[in-house]
Amino acid sequence: MATLRHNALMMVQSRERIRVESPSLRISDYFESNVFGSKEMKASLSPAVYKKVSSAIQKGEKIDSTTADEVASAVKSWALGKGVTHYTHWFQPLTGATAEKHDTFFDAQSGIEKFKGTALVQQEPDASSFPSGGIRTTFEARGYTAWDPSSPIFIFDKTLCIPTIFVSYTGEALDYKAPLMKSVEAVNNAAVAVCQLFDRNVKKVTPSLGVEQEYFVIDRALYATRPDLVMAGRSVYGHNPARGQQLDDHYFGSIPTRVRDFMKDFEIEALKLGIPVSTRHNEVAPGQFEVAPLFEEINKATDHNQLLMDLMDKIGEKHNLKVLFHEKPFAGLNGSGKHNNWSLITDTGVNLFQPSNSARENLQFLCFLVATIKAVYDHADLLRASIASAGNDFRLGANEAPPAIISVFLGSTLTSVLDELEKNGNLKIEKGDNMYMKLGISKIPEIILDNTDRNRTSPFAFTGNKFEFRAVGSSANVAGPMTVLNVIVAEVLKDLLKEVEKEMTAGKEKKIAIVNVLRKYIKDSKKVRFEGDGYSEAWEKEAEKRGLANLKRTPFALDILRDKKVAELFQKHKVLTDVELHARHEILLENYIMKVQIESRVMGDLALNHIIPTAITYQNKLIDNANGLKGLGLDNSAAITTIKEISTHIESLKTNIGKMIDARRSLNKVEDITKRAKGYSSDVKEAYFDQIRYAVDKLELLVDDEYWPLVKYREMLFLK
Structure with missing residues (x-):
């Protein structure tokens, strides 16, 4: 009996392998070959213009029209040399996807290709049909895209793509990127001020991010026969097969040949785009896989993750495969997340979450560790709202993903360090005593080396030199949760500095003042730390006793966005206005x-x-x-x-x-x-x-x- 289903199954059986050849044996030969990066800029721009652009990238300084014209000319020549005919301002509206409107370089009146600095710096796409939460009405079509020099220009699908922010005619952010960039500046300002308690040479702190992307892959013919997958991204029906993931034989197993060819293909193209993909493997569920890049500056990492999803979808089509980014495409099997590995890096090359052999640096490490824990405790509801979506509701707490309860995992050894600091922080320190030794701070690198285990049931875990925010959904734009994380950490760092300065004004020696504030913060935020099984019913009961929220459904989790204190928080750090925050609540x-x-x-x-x-x-x-x-x-x-x-x-x-x-x-x-x-x-x-x-x-x-x-x-x- 021939049916659509049986015809699709026959197509799968007759698929031929698409072999993929690498352009070179060495990745370094083609890495960033489709990116107008520093090497291309240095070669094609005058030294003065190159210096201005570099300064704009590093310091966020404005690019003047003359500089923009020279950059546009160089970019056009580079793109035309690669067979590109069109350019676009590539942006990230509040749909959660990326957007682009292509324009040709060719000018019919003059008969030549043109690209001016004004076209590079700003464009005016129609904003009327993008989600705006009431900021713009249908008849108010104007919106502006503005070039973001800190994220490199690239060529994708024979189109020159210029990363941009997207704002309304009246100046409100209509995208994910603009608030993220503002949050980066907020956490930079707060972190630098705390760093200067320890090292006056620190002038800049940048959030770093590595995004582990989980996804499912199925044959496109099978996908096409499932209207639920096509329309909703997940299977609304389907009985569990006799064999699912119970044998644990898929995880880290041999990658199917056809999928491996697909992976190799999209990795090559990703590397050409400067996306530093480094890891591929089978995930827990059958048909589920993961790709992970190296760490990058958070703005670039966010752009790269969005670009990578687009790329995977296009390359999947070439291999007659469909990539599913939905958080829970198959009931009864593990869902997919997007693990956000976040840290803070100084311009002196120090990872602020990296324990050191220096006792002074370890006190600094504790400042940032404890401040982050307190930020998660103080703003757990806001952090939960940042990952709320219809898709993620199917995954969170479903015995294969972190629960909807926001908690922090440190590992038993680091937990004991904080407990000891809380208990012994009031030791009487005599002149000449080694405070670091008495408090155990000098021993931190030794005692946490290889002792910080991973807890896959924790939504927010410390993993040695970074925090891993595991609760983010696989289809999400990571800019949303990362903006929130940057802002809440900035808030606590500012408070920490104020309290330390208050102690010092009262006559306390700086190290003692810092320890006193840390002891208070450790005690205040202790309830959010949890080392056990986040999947268990016992934890739900324990969390309730601790007063931790368990918001399992998105509409209820989003209520916090209407809180006056949240609005004040975003306004204080100049990240979102009240209008912009209200709009995002409506859109979500x-x-x-x-x-x-x-x-x-x-x-x-x-x-x-x-x-x-x-x-x-x-x-x-x-x-x-x-x-x-x-x-x-x-x-x-x-x-x-x-x-x-x-x-x-x-x-x-x-x-x-x-x-x-x-x-x-x-x-x-x-x-x-x-x-x-x-x-x-x-x-x-x-x-x-x-x-x-x-x-x-x-x-x-x-x-x-x-x-x-x-x-x-x-x-x-x-x-x-």
Whole structure:
């Protein structure tokens, strides 16, 4: 019986391998070959202009029109030499994806290619249809993209791409990039001031980021037969296969040949774009994989992660594969995250989260470690809101991802260091005593070496010289959570400095003043530290006792964005205005509603137009079989039992889908967007999704495999 599903399965079996050849044996020969980086700038710009551009990159100084014209001319020549015909301002609107509008270099009037500095520095794309949360109305179309020199210009798909920020006609940020850059400056200012308690040579501190990207891969033909994957990014139906991830045999196993060719292909193109991909491996679930780059400055790392996802999707198409970035594309299997490895680096080359053989530097290390822990404790709800999405709600706390409870993991050894510092910080230090020795600070590098274990159940873990924010969803733009992290750490660092200076003004020696403040912060934030199993019910109960929030659903997690203190926090650090913050709250709620609504519609469509007709067709066949058996005087009870089971599930589907549609119609009339989003969460998703799925998945087990219209989990996950 030929069906769309069976035709797709035949296509998978007939796929031919696409072999990939590296352009060179050495990556260094082609790394950044599609990037207008420092080497190209130095070769094509005059020394004076190169100095101005470098200063703009390092110090954020403005580029004048003459400099912009020379850069534009050099960029145009470089791009034309590589066969490029168009350019675009590449930006990151609040859709979560990237955006671009291509313009040609060719000027028809003059008959030559032109590219002026004004086109490099600024453009005016239509802003009316991008999410703005009320900042812009449909008839207010103006929005501006402005060049970000700190992120290199690159060539992607034969188009010159200029990384930019995106703002409204009235100046509000309409993207993820502008607030991130402002948060980088906020944490820089706060961190430099604290660093200068220890080293006056520090003039700049830059957040560093390495993003581990998890994803699933399935054949494109199989993907095309699943309307739920196409429309919603995840499978709303599908019974678990007999073999899933229970054998733990996929993790770090041999990468399937076809997937390895795909990986090699996108890695080559990524390296040409200057994305320093370094790690590839199988993840826990069948069909799941991971790619991880080396660490970079946070702005560049964020751009590179967005670009990498675009690249993987395009290269996947070439290999007849579909990359799934949804946080939970397959129920019952591990979901996908985007582990954000974050640290702070000084312009003197010091990682502020790296323990040292110097006792003085270890006291500095403790300042930044403890300040970050306190920031997570003070602003746990805001950090949780920064990772909230419809997709991530399926993953957080689902026995394979960090829970929705925000906590910090340090490892038992480093925990004992903080406990000891808290307890012994009030030691009486005599003149000539070695305070560092008495407090154990000088021993830090020895005692934490290889003792900081990883806790995959922790949403925010210290891993030796960085913090790993594991709770970020795989489809997210990391600029959102990283902006929040930078701001909350900046806030606590500013407070720490004030309190240290207050102690010193009262006559305390600087080292003692610092230790006194650290002791207070350690005690104040102790509740957020947790070393155990974040998946356990015991932790949920313990977290509740500690007063830690467990916000499992996005609309409720986003309530914190309406808090006056949050608005004041962002305004204080000049990252988001009240209008911009309110707009983001509206956009996130609207996005949640749309995602749940789309999934609900897909569920209804598949059930009513595909599943139920198939089940009835098979049921009729069973009825004929039962009547035939009865006519022969044979026992037909087994057939009748199956017929009744199918009828029960069909009736359940019709009833619950009807109720779900009614709930949607009712909620669509609710004007308050917060109430509407919470209603979609409770009255649509929570009330009906599982019940409807249960009935369909049961029917999948009852209906003849030849009749079943949807590609099954075992086929999507294991056929490569």
